[in-house]
Amino acid sequence: MSDLLLPLLQRTLPRSALRVAAPPLIPEVRLYLFDPAVMEGPLSHDEAQAVVAEPAYWSFCWASGQVLARYILDHPELVAGKTVWDIGTGSGLAAIAAALAGASVVLACDLDSAAQVAVGENAALNGVRVRVCETLPTADNPDVITAADVLYDRDNLQWLPEWRDKASKVLLADSRVRNLAAPGYELKKTASGRTFPDLNEFDEFNEVRIYESGRHIQDEKKGD
Numbered sequence: 001m002s003d004l005l006l007p008l009l010q011r012t013l014p015r016s017a018l019r020v021a022a023p024p025l026i027p028e029v030r031l032y033l034f035d036p037a038v039m040e041g042p043l044s045h046d047e048a049q050a051v052v053a054e055p056a057y058w059s060f061c062w063a064s065g066q067v068l069a070r071y072i073l074d075h076p077e078l079v080a081g082k083t084v085w086d087i088g089t090g091s092g093l094a095a096i097a098a099a100l101a102g103a104s105v106v107l108a109c110d111l112d113s114a115a116q117v118a119v120g121e122n123a124a125l126n127g128v129r130v131r132v133c134e135t136l137p138t139a140d141n142p143d144v145i146t147a148a149d150v151l152y153d154r155d156n157l158q159w160l161p162e163w164r165d166k167a168s169k170v171l172l173a174d175s176r177v178r179n180l181a182a183p184g185y186e187l188k189k190t191a192s193g194r195t196f197p198d199l200n201e202f203d204e205f206n207e208v209r210i211y212e213s214g215r216h217i218q219d220e221k222k223g224d
């Protein structure tokens, strides 16, 4: 068990625990995740406040992250031999999937310092190398940017054009924005998933859409 991660989780919920588990859609990846078995009864008021103040997003595998990781593992040619930056990485699932699919360099970014620790621990658990950062390097351009379930924060919509222009391809997975109209992005796939461990989210949040951006999409639009 990770000695680094448990204290970080218990900062949010003192009576919580972690377990190593494989998300249902990605049996080939194991992660340190929230253990629902140790939580008996509803959250107290103080616990609920603590979860809101410091949500341990990294201790869950979000539906969009799972669907995106499955997409990457089923289409390794999207990332093999390429530099991949995963934004809002959380547990690091999509970043780890990219590394397993043969990406040459993987950088996992998250604003949450606990998530940065989680990615390192989860990458080690799966025997892959993933670099970690808080914000995107401004100087470099990756081949591929991946991002799953980051549009729950609508402020992140503003970054879609920048990601599109920075990377040759963006793979974006989302279930929070129903009709995403983002220039240069096209819907490639819809698939079902559930956040793991299950948070019993509304059905609409279990329908994940994968969008791809690519220079070819922008070129086609220019030629219309």
Ligand SMILES: C[S@@+](CC[C@H](N)C(=O)[O-])C[C@H]1O[C@@H](n2cnc3c(N)ncnc32)[C@H](O)[C@@H]1O
Pocket: 057, 058, 060, 061, 062, 063, 064, 065, 066, 087, 088, 089, 090, 091, 092, 093, 094, 109, 110, 111, 112, 115, 134, 147, 148, 149, 150, 152, 153, 156
């Ligand atoms: C709902 S979780 C999704 C985690 C993971 N991608 C998955 O699907 O399992 C969202 C994560 O994105 C991070 N995040 C949100 N906006 C971000 C941004 N602009 N840059 C970096 N990280 C961000 C949050 O800290 C959180 O860890």
